Amino acid sequence: MLDPKRLRTDLDTVVANLARRGFDFPADEFVQLEARRKTLQQETEQLRAQRNDSAKAIGMAKAKGEDIAPLLEAQQSAKAKLEAHDNELADITASLQSLQLGVPNLLDDSVPAGKSEDDNVELRTWSTPAAFDFEARDHVALGEALGQLDFEAASKVSGSRFAVMRGGLASLQRALIQFMLDTHTQQHGYTEVYVPYLVQPDALQGTGQLPKFADDLFAIDDERQFYLIPTAEVPVTNMVREQVLEAAALPLQFVAHTPCFRSEAGSYGQDTRGMIRQHQFEKVELVHIVPPAQSDAALEALTSHAEAILQALELPYRVVALCAGDVGFSARKTYDLEVWLPGQQRYREISSCSNCGDFQARRMSARWRPGNDQKPEPLHTLNGSGVAAGRALIAVMENYQNADGSIRVPTVLQSYLGGRDTIVA
């Protein structure tokens, strides 16, 4: 949610900023609603003040034993008027609210111009893709040849966009997750958290998935309103909702491993081969909760923490700055890490690191107190994958493949697999 004060006082700048994303802010509608809200709210509050005064007067008159009948009569007529005002104000407020909940975050000035992912800007690359003296296979061919990746079994159980893994591959994914968690907690100062995988609508509204992106989510068919989390960002960031944190308690850095569930509606035909795009995948997520002045630096730090994982795994990758048209709804700036996949001969997203500024904090009312005598202010929130385990597994398979179809285990993972250095059929 954008700062409502800014929307009122600095609308032109806001509209121009949102236009960079290709978002057309309904300025006329907003100004009209806002003007109506203002007068209506003032009138309503005035009526209420009058009612309060009269009620007090009635109480005092009654205490003195005076006749209160005429006073009561006057109150009756004022009551209907107040009620009408109340109702209209509630309508206007609801309209304004839903308008505002659908508006994406403002972009940071450093976000490059552009419309789609084709306009993203490569910032740096790390390492160079290895040359194979045989034809590199993709993870599907490798996994099926190993007999450890089974899409047929998965589709029998759950349909398309699911995978079953067995043996070495299943263990390898677990090792990756374990390694990532250990690295972030032991070397990068994160606190590991375990969180619910089912969340309520308020949490999703807090991080920005709702109300606009309900189609991307899996809702539980139950009288209780649960959704499966699309990312750990949702439960982890919402841990600070409706709180006022003391300055001394900040910054917070959390890491969580969770499965993620995405409906992938609207991605028909995209990445249908293999497990690049699944309804269910494992991810290690990093979340920072910081004072506003620190969020720019925190984004760089968080990104470097995700990079450290790929470096330790010796996977070639590049860092791109998302362009204006590609930055997500809640973010004001995003870096993507893209890992090299020999099977596809291209870089694919494996981590997305975003600074959401105060956008999510406003939605969930997560605040901090800058100083003893100061009022609470919205915090800044950041999140990033550190990294997506399913895609990390694919990257390891494809980059570490041998001519015979076996897969070498990256050095840092070997201790997690009982010293094993190769995955074989």
Add this chain to the structure above:
RNA sequence: GGAGAGAUGGCUGAGUGGUCGAAAGCGCUCCCCUGCUAAGGGAGUAUGGGUUAAUAGCCCAUCGAGGGUUCGAAUCCCUCUCUCUCCGCCA
């Protein structure tokens, strides 16, 4: 799943229809007094919104949430949520 109790400001805890946004205590902040690691006196100390140059005033809202009754609700009624205790069940 069954039975019961509860939810008030940073904390403890009063308050069952009328100057209650809320006593008191604790904590915290500032000032005064005091020559000393103490005590005493005074003032202040919630959040959101509106208005405003203003985190100065003033106004509105908020006593778990949402409805209702009433001229008036922390107080009465209804629904829901959560917490605690006991029993049952389970990982």
